[in-house]
Amino acid sequence: MKVRRAGDAALLVETGDLATSHRLDTAFRDAAPPGIVDVVPGERTVLVVTEPGTxxxxxxxxxxxxxxPDDAAGGADPVEIPVVYDGDDLDEVARLTGLSRDEVVDRHASADYTVAYLGFSPGFAYLTGLDPALHVARRESPRTAVPAGSVAIAGPYTSVYPSRSPGGWRLLGRSGLALWDVTRDPPSLLRPGTRVRFVREEQR
Incomplete structure (x- = not known):
C-alpha cells in the first residue's frame, strides 16, 4: 500500500487491487480518523479527502x-435488481457474441456481480462479474439520451443508468428500481463492494 499526497487536502492510497480498495473504503466509513470529509474508492486506489489544515x-x-474488514459487504445479501430484458441492443449483442437472445439474457441474469466503483454520473455503478462471453465494445455512436433504469453492458462491466443521460453502453433491458434518490440517505442504492444480482421479470 502506497500513500501519496493529492494536493493540499487529500491523499491517494494505491491499494493495488479492487478488493483492498473496497475494504479500505469500508474501514474509513465505519471508523474514519478525524478530519476526513470524503472517501472515493477506485479500481486500485482510494482518494481520501480531508478538511483544510489536516x-x-x-x-x-x-x-x-x-x-x-475481511468482507467489504459485511455479509449483506445481494441487492436484487428486477429487469425486463427488452433492450434496444439485445439483438445486436446476440449477433456480436454469437449467442441467442435467451442465452444473452440467461448469462447476464445468472452471474454474481460486485460494485467496483461509482462514476460517470451520480449513482452510476460499474459492476464486475459479467460473463466474458458478453464482453462487447461500447456503441460507436453514443445515444444522446438513455432512459433512467436502462440495464446495459460495455467491455467487462454492466450497470444500470440511474438517471436519464447520454450513454454509449449497449442496452439489454430496463429496471424500475430507483438507483439514485436524493431524498434517500445515502442517495445511491449501491456502493463499492455491494453485491448485486439481476432478476428476470416478464414484460408487462
Whole structure:
C-alpha cells in the first residue's frame, strides 16, 4: 500500500487491487480518523479527502495500520435488481457474441456481480462479474439520451443508468428500481463492494 499526497487536502492510497480498495473504503466509513470529509474508492486506489489544515503526514502514517474488514459487504445479501430484458441492443449483442437472445439474457441474469466503483454520473455503478462471453465494445455512436433504469453492458462491466443521460453502453433491458434518490440517505442504492444480482421479470 502506497500513500501519496493529492494536493493540499487529500491523499491517494494505491491499494493495488479492487478488493483492498473496497475494504479500505469500508474501514474509513465505519471508523474514519478525524478530519476526513470524503472517501472515493477506485479500481486500485482510494482518494481520501480531508478538511483544510489536516496534518496529511500524520494521517498517511496512520493508514498502513488501519484495521481492514475481511468482507467489504459485511455479509449483506445481494441487492436484487428486477429487469425486463427488452433492450434496444439485445439483438445486436446476440449477433456480436454469437449467442441467442435467451442465452444473452440467461448469462447476464445468472452471474454474481460486485460494485467496483461509482462514476460517470451520480449513482452510476460499474459492476464486475459479467460473463466474458458478453464482453462487447461500447456503441460507436453514443445515444444522446438513455432512459433512467436502462440495464446495459460495455467491455467487462454492466450497470444500470440511474438517471436519464447520454450513454454509449449497449442496452439489454430496463429496471424500475430507483438507483439514485436524493431524498434517500445515502442517495445511491449501491456502493463499492455491494453485491448485486439481476432478476428476470416478464414484460408487462
Amino acid at each position: 496534518d496529511l503526514d500524520r494521517l498517511a502514517a496512520l493508514l498502513p495500520g488501519l484495521p481492514l
